[in-house]
Amino acid sequence: MPTQLLTAYTLGPLVLPNRMVMAPMTRNRADENGVPKPMAVTHYVQRATAGLLITEATQVSESANGYMFTPGICTENQAEGWRAVTEAVHQHGGRIFNQLWHAGRVSHPSLQPDGKDPVAPSAVKADTMVFTPNGFEPPGMPRALATDEIPGIVGQFAHAARLAKRTGFDGVEVHGANGYLIEQFLKDGSNRRTDAYGGDIPNRMRFALEVVTAVVEVWGPGRVGLRISPRGVFNDMHESDPLALYSRLAAALNDIPLAYLHLIEPLPGHPTFKSQAGVAPVAAALRKIYTGTLMINGGYGRESAEKAVAENAADLVAFGVPYLANPDLLERYRRNAPLNVPDPDSFYGGDEKGYNDYPFLNEPR
Numbered sequence: 001m002p003t004q005l006l007t008a009y010t011l012g013p014l015v016l017p018n019r020m021v022m023a024p025m026t027r028n029r030a031d032e033n034g035v036p037k038p039m040a041v042t043h044y045v046q047r048a049t050a051g052l053l054i055t056e057a058t059q060v061s062e063s064a065n066g067y068m069f070t071p072g073i074c075t076e077n078q079a080e081g082w083r084a085v086t087e088a089v090h091q092h093g094g095r096i097f098n099q100l101w102h103a104g105r106v107s108h109p110s111l112q113p114d115g116k117d118p119v120a121p122s123a124v125k126a127d128t129m130v131f132t133p134n135g136f137e138p139p140g141m142p143r144a145l146a147t148d149e150i151p152g153i154v155g156q157f158a159h160a161a162r163l164a165k166r167t168g169f170d171g172v173e174v175h176g177a178n179g180y181l182i183e184q185f186l187k188d189g190s191n192r193r194t195d196a197y198g199g200d201i202p203n204r205m206r207f208a209l210e211v212v213t214a215v216v217e218v219w220g221p222g223r224v225g226l227r228i229s230p231r232g233v234f235n236d237m238h239e240s241d242p243l244a245l246y247s248r249l250a251a252a253l254n255d256i257p258l259a260y261l262h263l264i265e266p267l268p269g270h271p272t273f274k275s276q277a278g279v280a281p282v283a284a285a286l287r288k289i290y291t292g293t294l295m296i297n298g299g300y301g302r303e304s305a306e307k308a309v310a311e312n313a314a315d316l317v318a319f320g321v322p323y324l325a326n327p328d329l330l331e332r333y334r335r336n337a338p339l340n341v342p343d344p345d346s347f348y349g350g351d352e353k354g355y356n357d358y359p360f361l362n363e364p365r
Contacts, residue, residue: 006333079167157211161224177264223259
């Protein structure tokens with residue numbers, strides 16, 4: 001029976017009843033205007049016993065979109081769609097953060113306003129695929145942002161943060177992982193700039209720190225998280241020295257009153273998470289550097305999560321697929337009960353099937 005994992009934890013002004021977090025998971029079930037559908041209310045309410053819910057990635061502007069049917073938090077209609085979610089989650093005793101996202105180069109002209117090219121720190125095309133009106137296609141060649149455009153992108157994050165606050169979220173998480181715009185600035189495989197936002201590590205960190213600072217100014221201390229994936233290669237990402245880069249970033253974040261740092265560090269051999277070959281894990285080093293709350297994610301289950309918390313390797317553990325398939329994951333871990341088998345064919349897109357129909361304990365399968 002888990003013990004440490006089920007203990008309460010104080011996260012900024014919030015008291016979480018347990019240390020289990022529902023990780024952000026893209027599900028591609030918003031409408032064509034990026035408005036969450038009513039079935040999203042059911043989805044998050046079903047999982048409200050988690051210590052904290054983090055929503056799927058939510059674009060901060062119309063040009064931040066990277067895939068079809070992902071939700072936004074940049075228009076009034078989108079905000080109202082999310083308001084139904086936050087109100088219902090709170091009515092069921094839950095706590096929920098909204099994940100703020102800009103896809104950057106992981107996009108396609110068909111997903112951009114007026115068919116424009118997606119933007120990025122540099123004109124380096126990603127070797128990946130994006131979900132467009134024509135199905136899966138390679139992303140478009142990105143346009144490198146001019147230096148004087150970057151404050152406007154920071155402003156998009158701040159605007160989305162204000163909408164999320166007004167909509168009733170308990171906080172927000174800035175998406176700085178998995179090959180999207182913030183990580184594109186951080187890593188030297190995608191950032192070839194020679195201005196104040198490129199080159200050495202402090203310059204490559206500049207955009208991430210400006211975004212986080214702007215969002216904290218909206219929300220105040222203890223209400224903003226940052227997600228990072230130092231060794232991640234998803235969406236064609238590479239970095240010559242992840243430990244050096246993220247050690248500097250973690251140290252700089254100590255001066256910003258975040259709610260937490262959310263670290264994707266895959267467990268050895270986990271098939272869902274691919275890491276840069278030959279690069280050693282960085283979690284232990286970052287744990288020593290970063291003095292705030294550390295959340296970890298990367299293929300954890302009941303026993304591995306309990307071990308991580310008990311050994312002080314992290315304060316909180318985020319679960320993705322286990323929460324996707326088990327809305328009552330907390331109770332299943334409490335009882336050491338069997339888990340539902342996830343259905344990968346329904347992970348992305350579709351209706352309630354594979355979204356809201358996973359059975360609870362004692363329900364027929």
